[in-house]
Amino acid sequence: MESLTEQIKEILLKSKKILLTIHINPDGDALGSMLGLYDALTRHFGLDVSMATNGLMPKTFLYLPYYFKIQDGFEPQNFDTVVLLDCGGWTRTGWFDSDELNIAWPNNLIVIDHHATLTLTPGLHYLGPATSSTSEMVYGLLKAWGVPVNKEIATCLLTGICFDTGSFQHVNTSEKTLRIAADLMQVGANLPMIAQKMYVGKSIGRLKLWGIVLQRMRYDETSGITMSAITQEDMEATGTTKEDAEGLVNLMNTVPGLKFSLLLSETPDGDVKGSLRTQSEQVDVGKLAQFMGGGGHARAAGFLLPVDIDTQDKAGWKIV
């Protein structure tokens, strides 16, 4: 039997026009894995490739090569092959409401993901639940295909790995992850620059938003959970966007002995988005998020609920 990595390569090489796409409101790993793969497919294999994302493109990652080649929409009939990266199915991309499309498109679908989310999306699934990031998986694919990793690819993939491991601090950082990061630095990826872009440069508005949310945080000693909430009003008052809340739930998750953290964010439509994080080996927040109709992996996951947040409640704030 031919290996999965070879099958994927064969499909890509036979494709006339390829679309790469990632989860809605992309993060560093989604962007890094897509842009790194884009470089390899276009420059090394000479393939015809387009990229598309849905939702807000974080400005943090403006330094990534090919950032401006990413489009905010696409014409399905133009593509015979689609690669979904850093998400397990169609609904997470934000392009379609259902994981199973009721149309005969595309001819080939390849899913490359490190999340352990169950999905009904058909296609060839290349999954790595024990891998730090989709970027680390793309590195593995390029090695298997014999594609030389250049400086551009290295910058993209190290960004993704750095983002998903919290700069090599989270439990998903393996020996292999560090070896790969070393390889990427050897061919020119600039780790201090990537870390600087990702973690420094916080605006006054952003710091004030974090102040509001941290002040509002509750800690339940019996259950070992920290919880807080962000409203649209908070973001208006501080002149920030949801991008400025990136990383906040990770900070809430730094209390020693904590089971997990939950940050609820009010969306522009008035719904509530929940972000879950844990550092505990005993807790799988991915399962918790799936129970709430969402998804993710054991350490980081999320969900969306059609409910309201009431911050005027006498006890502090509550979900209504």
Ligand SMILES: [Mn+2]
């Ligand atoms: Mn990821």
